[in-house]
Amino acid sequence: MSVATAESTPSYKRHSVGQAFWYRLRRNRSAMVALGFIIFEILIAIFAPWVAPYKPDESDYAAVWSTPTKEHWMGADDLGRDVLSRLMYGGRVSISVGILAQLAQVIVGLPIGAVAGILGGWVDYAFMRVIDILSSVPNMLLYLLMVLVLPRGFLSIVIVLSITGWIGIARLVRGQVLSLKATDYVRAARGMGADTKHVIVSHLLRNALSPVLVSVTLGIPGAMMAEAGLSFLGLGITPPMASWGQMIGLYQAYIQTAWHLTVFPSLVLSLTMLAWFTLGDGLRDAFDPTIQL
Amino acid sequence: MFRFILMRLGGLVGVLLAVSLLTFFLMHAVPGGPFDAMTAQTAQMIPVELVKNMEEHYGLDKPVWEQYWLFLKAALQGDFGYSYYASGRTINELIREHWPHSIQVGVMTLAFSSVVGLGLGIFSAMNPGRWPDYLGTGVSLFCMSVPSFIFAKLMQYFVAVKLGWLPTSGWEGWSEPKYWVLPVLANSLGPVLTLQRYTRSAVSDVMRANYVRTARAKGLSTTKVTLVHIFKNALTPVVTVAGPMTASLITGSIFIEGIFRIPGLGWYTNVSLGRRDYPLIMASTLLWTTLISVTYFVTDIIYALLDPRVAYVKER
Numbered sequence: 001m002s003v004a005t006a007e008s009t010p011s012y013k014r015h016s017v018g019q020a021f022w023y024r025l026r027r028n029r030s031a032m033v034a035l036g037f038i039i040f041e042i043l044i045a046i047f048a049p050w051v052a053p054y055k056p057d058e059s060d061y062a063a064v065w066s067t068p069t070k071e072h073w074m075g076a077d078d079l080g081r082d083v084l085s086r087l088m089y090g091g092r093v094s095i096s097v098g099i100l101a102q103l104a105q106v107i108v109g110l111p112i113g114a115v116a117g118i119l120g121g122w123v124d125y126a127f128m129r130v131i132d133i134l135s136s137v138p139n140m141l142l143y144l145l146m147v148l149v150l151p152r153g154f155l156s157i158v159i160v161l162s163i164t165g166w167i168g169i170a171r172l173v174r175g176q177v178l179s180l181k182a183t184d185y186v187r188a189a190r191g192m193g194a195d196t197k198h199v200i201v202s203h204l205l206r207n208a209l210s211p212v213l214v215s216v217t218l219g220i221p222g223a224m225m226a227e228a229g230l231s232f233l234g235l236g237i238t239p240p241m242a243s244w245g246q247m248i249g250l251y252q253a254y255i256q257t258a259w260h261l262t263v264f265p266s267l268v269l270s271l272t273m274l275a276w277f278t279l280g281d282g283l284r285d286a287f288d289p290t291i292q293l
Numbered sequence: 294m295f296r297f298i299l300m301r302l303g304g305l306v307g308v309l310l311a312v313s314l315l316t317f318f319l320m321h322a323v324p325g326g327p328f329d330a331m332t333a334q335t336a337q338m339i340p341v342e343l344v345k346n347m348e349e350h351y352g353l354d355k356p357v358w359e360q361y362w363l364f365l366k367a368a369l370q371g372d373f374g375y376s377y378y379a380s381g382r383t384i385n386e387l388i389r390e391h392w393p394h395s396i397q398v399g400v401m402t403l404a405f406s407s408v409v410g411l412g413l414g415i416f417s418a419m420n421p422g423r424w425p426d427y428l429g430t431g432v433s434l435f436c437m438s439v440p441s442f443i444f445a446k447l448m449q450y451f452v453a454v455k456l457g458w459l460p461t462s463g464w465e466g467w468s469e470p471k472y473w474v475l476p477v478l479a480n481s482l483g484p485v486l487t488l489q490r491y492t493r494s495a496v497s498d499v500m501r502a503n504y505v506r507t508a509r510a511k512g513l514s515t516t517k518v519t520l521v522h523i524f525k526n527a528l529t530p531v532v533t534v535a536g537p538m539t540a541s542l543i544t545g546s547i548f549i550e551g552i553f554r555i556p557g558l559g560w561y562t563n564v565s566l567g568r569r570d571y572p573l574i575m576a577s578t579l580l581w582t583t584l585i586s587v588t589y590f591v592t593d594i595i596y597a598l599l600d601p602r603v604a605y606v607k608e609r
Contacts, residue, residue: 129307132304132308138582141316142319144566145316149322149323221437221438232548255450256454262446262447266443269440
């Protein structure tokens with residue numbers, strides 16, 4: 001229908017980069033399903049107090065350790081708390097840890113990468129050496145030490161996950177800026193007398209932005225997994241606050257008597273990570289004009 | 294090349310110094326000392342005089358800077374001192390005892406995931422849009438979205454407990470293969486994912502290259518084109534990820550070793566962190582850092598050997 005007419009009569013209407021991108025992303029069915037799933041989960045997390053069947057810390061003593069029933073769709077835990085409700089509230093922590101950690105990494109990494117790439121010289125050299133050192137520290141050990149040093153809590157987890165995470169963004173932006181600096185259109189802009197500010201803002205930074213967006217989208221599930229890992233070791237989010245990883249960590253020892261306490265959070269965490277990764281891949285394809293969709 | 298090697302070795306020394314400094318001060322900033330009742334896990338308080346004595350014995354009463362200096366002097370001679378927890382045993386001895394288990398799991402994981410990852414990658418790149426491609430995508434999506442500790446835990450429950458096919462945990466070294474299966478499988482998720490993705494994109498890039506088309510046009514057989522032209526050139530990017538991956542694999546995973554009760558170095562370091570066994574934490578951090586840096590270094594050299602276009606130091 002509309003696609004056919006568009007093909008037979010080529011339209012010369014100008015599309016903005018954003019429009020073209022959105023058009024390409026929309027044609028990627030799995031990425032759209034993933035996006036829908038993510039929005040659905042975020043909405044549930046935001047409106048948890050209204051959609052959750054129970055309060056997250058409400059004990060139903062008749063349902064202690066119960067496997068899935070009509071009252072508790074995903075069963076209840078050792079204190080009779082509803083697993084489904086805890087998953088809904090736990091999503092608030094798990095999802096926001098992922099997003100906030102990535103945000104912090106961009107806030108630190110983007111300027112550092114941009115400055116190193118634009119200025120070059122000894123500034124670049126100094127930043128790159130710092131990055132070399134930080135990327136040689138065993139990550140997990142650094143996480144564990146940091147978690148023990150900082151006070152326990154939500155914010156500390158975000159800080160710990162961003163402490164080395166910005167390196168990736170900084171490297172990416174620096175590489176982008178370096179390669180963009182050498183492109184013909186940037187040189188043409190310079191030659192036509194564009195001032196440095198214009199070149200940096202509308203050529204270097206704007207073009208470096210789409211790989212950053214892809215990296216952030218792919219980084220969110222990574223951060224969620226790291227949070228889950230720390231919580232699994234008992235070093236993450238502290239009870240009574242719940243996160244998906246923490247629910248898995250707390251009850252994995254009881255898997256033989258209460259499988260539902262491990263399996264459901266694992267399922268939700270894995271599906272969410274799958275959705276973010278799929279969306280990230282979709283974004284990358286949509287940004288890449290060499291890929292035919 | 295010689296200048297490049299020298300420069301990198303200098304950099305390695307700098308990195309090791311910086312990492313040791315960072316870890317040392319971070320470690321001492323962690324609340325609780327090795328002889329507190331909490332960390333020693335005893336019910337009754339340890340007498341203050343005893344703690345003071347112990348701290349004096351291990352030099353913990355000195356200022357942190359001086360402690361670091363003493364540590365550095367000894368470490369440069371390969372002496373990491375005695376463990377605070379396993380009294381009377383040297384750190385080198387403990388590492389010699391635990392590390393081989395991690396190496397073993399790591400080597401087996403590497404072997405298994407190389408076969409699966411490279412195989413899937415090549416297979417799906419050579420058949421784009423057909424079932425091997427979908428299989429490869431499916432496996433990589435699974436490896437991506439299921440964290441290894443969750444996979445380990447669920448496998449332990451379903452395969453070992455429910456079905457009873459394999460032991461739930463334990464370790465008997467090389468002699469008992471039934472203990473390897475689950476840890477190696479769970480440990481392979483990440484490596485399989487990385488190897489599959491890199492191999493797939495490398496092989497499909499090379500397959501579209503002009504020299505491959507030329508080789509085909511010249512009338513070379515498919516086997517010859519695949520082996521000589523495609524694999525040889527596609528291997529270069531795969532080698533760059535395989536190096537650092539090996540380093541992280543043979544140092545042992547905290548999760549896998551913890552879940553399957555393998556007495557390896559990853560698990561032991563995590564436990565020592567809880568016991569504030571400072572010398573052991575320092576030694577294994579430096580061991581990891583050295584391994585990672587050395588593999589990056591070796592990878593760069595192999596990269597230069599495989600690809601003649603790579604020049605690290607500008608020739609004059």
